[in-house]
Amino acid sequence: MTKLYKAVLLAGVMAGSTSVAQAADIEYFVGGAAGYQTDTIKGDIKKDTEDMSWQLRAGVLINEQHRVTGTFGYMEDKFSVAGSDYKQEQYSWLVSYDYLIPMHKDANFFVGVVAGANDNKVAGRASTDFVYGGQVGLQYKWNEHFSSDLGYRYLEQDYSENGIDIENSQQVYLTLDYKF
Numbered sequence: 001m002t003k004l005y006k007a008v009l010l011a012g013v014m015a016g017s018t019s020v021a022q023a024a025d026i027e028y029f030v031g032g033a034a035g036y037q038t039d040t041i042k043g044d045i046k047k048d049t050e051d052m053s054w055q056l057r058a059g060v061l062i063n064e065q066h067r068v069t070g071t072f073g074y075m076e077d078k079f080s081v082a083g084s085d086y087k088q089e090q091y092s093w094l095v096s097y098d099y100l101i102p103m104h105k106d107a108n109f110f111v112g113v114v115a116g117a118n119d120n121k122v123a124g125r126a127s128t129d130f131v132y133g134g135q136v137g138l139q140y141k142w143n144e145h146f147s148s149d150l151g152y153r154y155l156e157q158d159y160s161e162n163g164i165d166i167e168n169s170q171q172v173y174l175t176l177d178y179k180f
Contacts, residue, residue, distance in 0.1 A: 027061045028180045033149075035173030037075045039088065041122070044163035049077040049088050053171055061179065067098040067110070090169070091119040092155075096135060108139040110149070118157055118169070125161035131169070132156055149175040 033055035041047050052075070059069035073092035078085065098112030115132040137151025151173050159166035 025063050028059070029061060029147075029177045030056075030058045031175050031177030032056055033071075033073075033173045033175040035171045037090075037169055037171045039075075039077075039090070039157075039169045040167045041088075041164060042167060043160075043165045045081050045086065045123070047079060047081055047086075049079060051075055051077040053173065055092075055173065055175075057175065057177070065100050065102075067096075067100060067112075069096045069098070070094070071096065071116075086123050087121075089121045092131070093117050093119075094131070094155075098135070100139060103138075106141045108141075109137075110139055110151070111136050114153060114155065118155070118159070120157075120159045120166055122159070122161070122164050122166070125164065127159050127161050129158045131158075133168075145179050147175075147177050147179065149173070149177070151175070 035053045035055070036050070037053040038048050038050040041049060053073055055071050055073040057069050057071045059067060061067050071092065071094040073094070075090045077088045080086070094114050094116035096112050096114035098110040100108040100110045103109050112135050114135055115130070117128055118131045119126065119128040133153065133155040135151050135153040137149050139147055139149045141147045153171040153173065155169040157166045157168055
């Protein structure tokens, strides 16, 4: 290929990319969430831990049907097994993609995938591991700027330290988001 042909081809690709990006209706949002989380722990400790989870989130809504969200979450549970006291702490860094399906002018059903990392500390042993899973729920738009999600998230985990395994996390959560 000649240099001129390559330059024209590159300019065409860039122009096409720009028009697609301009055609997309992109809106940004930030928010927070509170929820209830259970983690399945097996091995030397067999216990389903459970407690409140707290989340901060930010993301983009593309053409009102595609949503990409970054989420930071925290959960802590103190429990006793066979007379010994334990504490589990979990920090989550997640990225999710949801497809929103309109149900009503103010309500959407969503289904999506999620992946990221969980930093778990159980019985003084910490490990940061890859997590992945899915989520479903309902989104309600209160007005032009505020919306809420009622969702369920399942995360598969691979935490394994000193005979303690965390197999999965399950969350039910309620969000409040502000759209710019």
